[in-house]
Amino acid sequence: MNAQEIWDASLAELELIISKAIFNTWFKCTRALEVKGTDLIIAVPSIFNREWLDQKHAEVIIKTVRSIAPEVRSIKYLIKAPATPILTRVVRQHPQTTPTPTMDVVPLSASQKQPTAQLALVGSGNGTMNGRHTHDSGINPRYRFENFIVGPFNELAHAAAQSVANSPGTRYNPLFVYGGVGLGKTHLLQSIGNRLLEHNKNAKVLYISSEKFTSDLVNAIRSQTTDAFQQFYRQVDLLIIDDVQFIAGKEKTQEEFFHTFNHLYQSGKQIVLSSDRPPKSIPTLEGRLRSRFEGGMPVDIGAPDYETRVAILRQKCEEFDVLLDGTIIDLIATKITQNIRELEGALNRLVALNELGGELSKEKIEEVVAEFSSNTQKSINPQKIIDAVALHFDINKEDLLRKNRRKEIAMPRQLIMYLLRTKLQQSFPEIGRRLGGRDHTTVMYAVDKIERKLKTSQEFKEKLDMITDRIYNY
Numbered sequence: 001m002n003a004q005e006i007w008d009a010s011l012a013e014l015e016l017i018i019s020k021a022i023f024n025t026w027f028k029c030t031r032a033l034e035v036k037g038t039d040l041i042i043a044v045p046s047i048f049n050r051e052w053l054d055q056k057h058a059e060v061i062i063k064t065v066r067s068i069a070p071e072v073r074s075i076k077y078l079i080k081a082p083a084t085p086i087l088t089r090v091v092r093q094h095p096q097t098t099p100t101p102t103m104d105v106v107p108l109s110a111s112q113k114q115p116t117a118q119l120a121l122v123g124s125g126n127g128t129m130n131g132r133h134t135h136d137s138g139i140n141p142r143y144r145f146e147n148f149i150v151g152p153f154n155e156l157a158h159a160a161a162q163s164v165a166n167s168p169g170t171r172y173n174p175l176f177v178y179g180g181v182g183l184g185k186t187h188l189l190q191s192i193g194n195r196l197l198e199h200n201k202n203a204k205v206l207y208i209s210s211e212k213f214t215s216d217l218v219n220a221i222r223s224q225t226t227d228a229f230q231q232f233y234r235q236v237d238l239l240i241i242d243d244v245q246f247i248a249g250k251e252k253t254q255e256e257f258f259h260t261f262n263h264l265y266q267s268g269k270q271i272v273l274s275s276d277r278p279p280k281s282i283p284t285l286e287g288r289l290r291s292r293f294e295g296g297m298p299v300d301i302g303a304p305d306y307e308t309r310v311a312i313l314r315q316k317c318e319e320f321d322v323l324l325d326g327t328i329i330d331l332i333a334t335k336i337t338q339n340i341r342e343l344e345g346a347l348n349r350l351v352a353l354n355e356l357g358g359e360l361s362k363e364k365i366e367e368v369v370a371e372f373s374s375n376t377q378k379s380i381n382p383q384k385i386i387d388a389v390a391l392h393f394d395i396n397k398e399d400l401l402r403k404n405r406r407k408e409i410a411m412p413r414q415l416i417m418y419l420l421r422t423k424l425q426q427s428f429p430e431i432g433r434r435l436g437g438r439d440h441t442t443v444m445y446a447v448d449k450i451e452r453k454l455k456t457s458q459e460f461k462e463k464l465d466m467i468t469d470r471i472y473n474y
Helices: 003-017 020-027 047-056 058-068 155-166 185-199 210-223 226-233 251-266 287-294 306-320 326-335 340-355 362-373 375-379 382-393 397-401 407-424 428-434 440-456 458-473
Strands: 031-036 039-044 074-079 175-179 205-209 238-242 270-275 297-301
Touching: 003 020, 003 031, 003 039, 003 058, 020 047, 039 047, 047 058, 047 074, 047 458, 058 074, 155 175, 155 185, 155 270, 155 297, 175 185, 185 205, 185 238, 185 270, 205 210, 210 226, 210 238, 210 251, 226 251, 251 270, 251 287, 306 326, 306 340, 326 340, 326 362, 340 362, 382 397, 382 407, 382 458, 397 407, 407 428, 407 440, 407 458, 428 440, 440 458
Parallel strands: 039 074, 175 270, 175 297, 205 238, 238 270
Antiparallel strands: 031 039
16 A cells, blocks of 8 residues: 555544544645655644644554554654645625626625624623623624635634534634734634524624723723623623734733633633734733643634635625626736735725726726735835844844844844845845844855745744734734
8 A cells, every 4th residue: 555545544544533523624634645664754734733633643543544554653744735726615695697707897786884793791781881791792794604715724724613613612612813914814703703693693702802801801990890891701602802912911901811711611611812923922921821722722824825815806806796807806816915905905996996987997907906015015124024023032122133142032133134135135244234243144144044944844934924924014
């Protein structure tokens, strides 16, 4: 048997003894590469997939594999993108009946804004906390799994979110979704809330930002209504908190959230969180919270690939009731690669121009697309790079500029040198002068070292991606 045959037979056995949700989430996306000596080499799509298989299922995997191929002594995982493109699934609620392409954007009807669902957990009122606390659930009915575009960059997060929505409080608690700005985290989180409400219209679902949680706590302390605050947040069935990284450094907020988290978790209620980075990379986050976040299911959402960007644009066209020539969709998807909001922003601009009677010549369309695709490049500067690296590693940026040889400073400084070189094309001597008067050969060595590390460490590459996202989007 070759490597793939061994792995296929093993997967068939594993599927019988592992839950469907776990198998679909962690095993289905794997493939065998080779048998090397006594090692079976398995390709996985991400570092989190590798860690989950290695830490949670190592024993059952090796036992199953050896029952089929006794010569295999161990399993090795290699992070590798899928060998073939993954076809994007687009679920349309209202399929177009006349899909004939046209060069112009032609709006057929304006989209209607829908009200958000209401949540009244204790008493009634206008969102104030005069002894009783109520406000909107924050769930927008437009955000659903049915109109969430799935691609290789988010399929793991999507599978985990569906599992949580279908069986809240039993799997992946908490679900911790992280990724850069404008990549669909909010849509995915709100889809969970909508799915739960579909299954149980009486479910108590609450979607808020971490800043709202902090604001409510401050108001409760000020008005001496902390009991009402605690009762409100601790009786929900599903608590969704967006941008949870902003509670870091706020001691009272972290303490209250810790107790709220424990109460909900022990009561079998579901907690879903989002952040712009994984728990271990959030500076000044209390260790007890970090361990709880990591103890659930951390999943990342990356930048969409070309096929997914095209699918997103086609779906947005349908939501707008517009038809757009395929060459223009290709232009937008090719030029705007890192941010879904920018994709939608370019499309929105074209639709608005058309509604206002503007001429949509090819030159005008290219001008609009160029404006959105160059937004990030216009805003970057050396100070933003230094600030982003210092913030990510939670170190004093002045230390990065001094002649400091401490190990914890050296690698972040080398990253800054690499980013100044690759993002701003600064010369080696210029970079050296900026970072404490270092020799240009030191800078050349640092850039080369980072380039080599990026080729061998997926974890390091993901760390650099998070820093780059912060540079461009904050």
